[in-house]
Amino acid sequence: MEKIPILRMGKFLLVTIQVDLYDRLAEALEADLVQMVKKTGAQGVLIDISAVSIIDSFMGRIIGNIATMSKILDAETVVVGMQPAVAITLVELGLPLKGVHSSLNVERGMELLRTKINLSEGQSDDDGYAE
Amino acid sequence: MEKIPILRMGKFLLVTIQVDLYDRLAEALEADLVQMVKKTGAQGVLIDISAVSIIDSFMGRIIGNIATMSKILDAETVVVGMQPAVAITLVELGLPLKGVHSSLNVERGMELLRTKINLSEGQSDDDGYAE
Structure with a gap:
C-alpha cells in the first residue's frame, strides 16, 4: 500500500499519516494533494498526525x-x-511549523478552518468588516 | 507507528486503513474502536479502505x-x-461482507449513516412512521 489516501469532507480534505514518509511517498502525497485541492476546490487541508x-x-x-x-x-x-x-521534538529541532495551524483533534481543526474561511469571505465581501 | 488512529467526526468515527493488518494490529484496532464507540457514544463507524x-x-x-x-x-x-x-476479490473469496454497508466515498458514507440514524430515530419515536 504505497499511497496515502486523501479524503474529501465537504470543503476540506483530510489526510491521515500512519506510515513513515520516505522520499517517494512524500513526493506522491504532495503531488496528489495539490491536484486534489485544484480538482475539488477545497478550502482547507487537515493533516492528522495522531499516529505519528x-x-x-x-x-x-x-x-x-x-x-x-x-x-x-x-x-x-x-x-x-x-x-x-x-511538539517537543519539533521545537528542539528548530522547526516550529510556521504558517501551519494546529488543533487538538479533527473536530476542532474543522471549526478553526470554518472560522478562517468565514473571516476571509467576510473581508473580501466588505473591506470595512473589521472596523 | 503501530496504531491505527480513530478520528471522531461529530456522531461518527472514521478509520483509515493504510497498512497491512496483522494479528496484533487488528486486535488493537478492534479493541480501540469498541472503546471509542462506548466513550464517544458514536452512532456510526466509517472504515476507509481506499488505500487497500x-x-x-x-x-x-x-x-x-x-x-x-x-x-x-x-x-x-x-x-x-x-x-x-x-470488491472482485471479496466475492471470489466468498466474503460478501454481510451486515456491512458500502459507499463510494466518505461523504456518501456519512449521508448513508445520517439517513440510517434518522430512520431508526423516527421508528423509535413513532412506530407507525413507515406507514
Whole structure:
C-alpha cells in the first residue's frame, strides 16, 4: 500500500499519516494533494498526525511544504492530533511549523478552518468588516 | 507507528486503513474502536479502505468483526472507498461482507449513516412512521 489516501469532507480534505514518509511517498502525497485541492476546490487541508510518535526534520519539512503549496492554491492547512512528544521534538529541532495551524483533534481543526474561511469571505465581501 | 488512529467526526468515527493488518494490529484496532464507540457514544463507524489494493480473508473477517461489534453497541458500520479489484476479490473469496454497508466515498458514507440514524430515530419515536 504505497499511497496515502486523501479524503474529501465537504470543503476540506483530510489526510491521515500512519506510515513513515520516505522520499517517494512524500513526493506522491504532495503531488496528489495539490491536484486534489485544484480538482475539488477545497478550502482547507487537515493533516492528522495522531499516529505519528516520532518526527524528524524531513517530515517537518514535508508538512511545511504542503502548507505552503496549499496556501498558494488558497487553502489553509491545519495539523491535528499532534502528540506532546512530537511538539517537543519539533521545537528542539528548530522547526516550529510556521504558517501551519494546529488543533487538538479533527473536530476542532474543522471549526478553526470554518472560522478562517468565514473571516476571509467576510473581508473580501466588505473591506470595512473589521472596523 | 503501530496504531491505527480513530478520528471522531461529530456522531461518527472514521478509520483509515493504510497498512497491512496483522494479528496484533487488528486486535488493537478492534479493541480501540469498541472503546471509542462506548466513550464517544458514536452512532456510526466509517472504515476507509481506499488505500487497500489487496485484501485477504483475514482483513475481510476483521471488517466483519468490527461491523458486528459496532452493531451490538448500536453503531452502524460503512466501508468506503473500496477499489473495484477488492470488491472482485471479496466475492471470489466468498466474503460478501454481510451486515456491512458500502459507499463510494466518505461523504456518501456519512449521508448513508445520517439517513440510517434518522430512520431508526423516527421508528423509535413513532412506530407507525413507515406507514
